[in-house]
Structures are given as C-alpha cells and as structure tokens.
Amino acid sequence: MIKPGDCIVVEVSDGKLHIYDNPTYCMTNSPIFPWHLTNLNNYTHLSNINVSSSTLGRIKINQPDSGIALATLPSSDTSVDRFIRAVYYSTYYHKVSDPDKQLI
Structure with missing residues (x-):
C-alpha cells in the first residue's frame, strides 16, 4: 500500500511491468531504475559542504574559490547525469514556507 509521501516508479522493461519504491523521489529515462x-x-x-582548506603532509592548502563541493557533479545532458543532479538538488534544497524567502 502506498502511503502519502511515498514515491514509486512504474516501468516496463523486457516486456514486463515493474513497480519500484523510489527513495530518491527522482527519476529519468533509461537505463532501468x-x-x-x-x-x-x-x-x-x-x-553540499565546501571544504575550502586542508593539510597535505606539512603543507596547508586553501581553495581559492567557492563551489568546490560541486566540482564532481556530472554536467552532461545524459539521463544518467540528469538523475544524479536531480537526486543531489532534491536532497540539498531548502524548503521554505514563504516563496519570497526562496529568492536569494
């Protein structure tokens, strides 16, 4: 039984209907879910956290730019990369009660 707030994916593959629980609340097309x-x-x-400094051996290193946490987020338009981005953004977005607060 699907409860309010649950998410599923209904997909046909190999000529069969498949229903999957979807803990990510995201989906895209192929490959299969x-x-x-x-x-x-x-x-x-x-x-979603920038680590802007570290120590390698005895050398202190500092990241000169923000956004390093996203450096390895895939950016192509393939379904695989779109799924990863959708999961990332839906995981780390901030819910607000007032639409004006969503604007930065």
Whole structure:
C-alpha cells in the first residue's frame, strides 16, 4: 500500500511491468531504475559542504574559490547525469514556507 509521501516508479522493461519504491523521489529515462540506484554508489563523495582548506603532509592548502563541493557533479545532458543532479538538488534544497524567502 502506498502511503502519502511515498514515491514509486512504474516501468516496463523486457516486456514486463515493474513497480519500484523510489527513495530518491527522482527519476529519468533509461537505463532501468534499479541501475540508477546502484549508480548512486559512485557519488558518495558529493556534498553540499565546501571544504575550502586542508593539510597535505606539512603543507596547508586553501581553495581559492567557492563551489568546490560541486566540482564532481556530472554536467552532461545524459539521463544518467540528469538523475544524479536531480537526486543531489532534491536532497540539498531548502524548503521554505514563504516563496519570497526562496529568492536569494
């Protein structure tokens, strides 16, 4: 039974109807949905937090620009990259009650 707030994907592959729970609340076209969920394992490094400094050995390094957390977010128009971006943005967006507060 689907409860309010749940999300599913209904997909036909190999001539069969498949229904999947969708914990990401995102979807795109091919490849099949389970493939996209497995592919998310390749993006464990994505974050919404910029790490602007670090130490390598005895050298202190500083990132001169903001946005480094997004440096490895895929940017092509393929369905695979669109899915990764959709999951990233839907995970880290800020919900607000007033539309005017959404504007930056």
